[in-house]
Amino acid sequence: MRADVFCRVVDNYGDIGVCWRLARRLAHGRGWQVRLWVDDLDAFARIEPEVAPAAAQQTVQRIEIVHWRDPAPALEPGDVVIEAFACDPPPAFIAAMRASHPAWINLEYLSAEAWVESCHGLPSQRADGLVKHFFFPGFTAATGGLIREPGLSAERDAWQADAGAQDAFLTRLGVPGAALSRWRNQGARLATLFCYPQAPAADMAQALAALPGGAVLLVPQGVAPALDAVALAGLDIVRIPFVPQPDFDRLLWLADFNMVRGEDSFVRAAWAGRPFLWQIYAQDDAVHLTKLDAWLARYDLPAPARALMRAWNDADFAQGPALAAAALGAPVWQAWQAAARAWEERQAQLPDLGDTLADFCTELSKTR
Numbered sequence: 001m002r003a004d005v006f007c008r009v010v011d012n013y014g015d016i017g018v019c020w021r022l023a024r025r026l027a028h029g030r031g032w033q034v035r036l037w038v039d040d041l042d043a044f045a046r047i048e049p050e051v052a053p054a055a056a057q058q059t060v061q062r063i064e065i066v067h068w069r070d071p072a073p074a075l076e077p078g079d080v081v082i083e084a085f086a087c088d089p090p091p092a093f094i095a096a097m098r099a100s101h102p103a104w105i106n107l108e109y110l111s112a113e114a115w116v117e118s119c120h121g122l123p124s125q126r127a128d129g130l131v132k133h134f135f136f137p138g139f140t141a142a143t144g145g146l147i148r149e150p151g152l153s154a155e156r157d158a159w160q161a162d163a164g165a166q167d168a169f170l171t172r173l174g175v176p177g178a179a180l181s182r183w184r185n186q187g188a189r190l191a192t193l194f195c196y197p198q199a200p201a202a203d204m205a206q207a208l209a210a211l212p213g214g215a216v217l218l219v220p221q222g223v224a225p226a227l228d229a230v231a232l233a234g235l236d237i238v239r240i241p242f243v244p245q246p247d248f249d250r251l252l253w254l255a256d257f258n259m260v261r262g263e264d265s266f267v268r269a270a271w272a273g274r275p276f277l278w279q280i281y282a283q284d285d286a287v288h289l290t291k292l293d294a295w296l297a298r299y300d301l302p303a304p305a306r307a308l309m310r311a312w313n314d315a316d317f318a319q320g321p322a323l324a325a326a327a328l329g330a331p332v333w334q335a336w337q338a339a340a341r342a343w344e345e346r347q348a349q350l351p352d353l354g355d356t357l358a359d360f361c362t363e364l365s366k367t368r
């Protein structure tokens, strides 16, 4: 199968993060010939350093990457066209699709809301004769599922068992020996922070510092700049570089506690099987809080952890430090760890989105 995947980087890294992961699943997992169209190669290069930002066309990890500019290069559509998040392929490309009639998918944003199940897979007939199908990621078997590579559990478990490799990795990221030793030998919690600017990061830093044993907090460059002015006795704040996606997974797998955001890092933190806080992407009219609650309703968390998750996404974090102290301290912490493992194990039973999407497209192609 030859697939064109279209990605417009609206903001941040999630759009390309999801598309790059999907492109690799289809190319490496299913042997598809994938062409990935991306409008912002600078953002792409931050999560995949093999990408050359100035190249009009290039091949990385057996995936053809096209810099999607205006006018778009005139290329023949493949068997499958996947547009991510309703990003609209170029008009000339759609005109060419009218001749070849590829399977056409709109990959939607992730949501735990119940209506997603009834919309997943629905066709939309266009006036020009083409049909677009809506494909929804999700948390149940009636959706497209979540991206999860087949070897993930084994790779993660081996990594989590290999303290030497973890230490070498953290040292390579610039984590000082003293911070490492604090985590390994003095009972400090190792946390990561990848959040939006409005996150109450300084308050959370206070809560981490107050933990028995304190904490080491790893923060990618540019994230939560206010932390640069924070100095607390119980907390080492360490700036780390942006890393390629596979290394970002390793980071999430080794930390005790991850604070993540958006869509892709949220799913990847869940796959770590460890407690995490999710900062959902804010939308107008607080629509995102409905989505957050829909997800919380599916995730059996101890009450203080649930309250902390809600507070982390609230404009008012007044109760946050007290909630963090309760959720990160014993015995809630142990219950949260167990809940994170249970959720991960349950979700791992569902098919991978790469497979469900590939199967869906293959079926559609038969009816072309």
Ligand code: TRH
Pocket (backbone or CB within 6 Å): 010, 011, 012, 013, 014, 015, 016, 017, 018, 046, 047, 194, 220, 241, 242, 243, 244, 245, 246, 248, 261, 262, 263, 264, 265, 266, 281
């Ligand atoms: O960057 P995000 O906030 O992206 C978003 C936004 O919510 C966006 O509006 C929405 O359209 C999109 O998600 C789906 O957060 P997210 O989704 O977690 O994406 C970050 C990506 O960056 C993810 O693929 C992981 C990757 N990443 C690295 O590869 N290395 C790193 O060092 C870091 C910090 C992230």
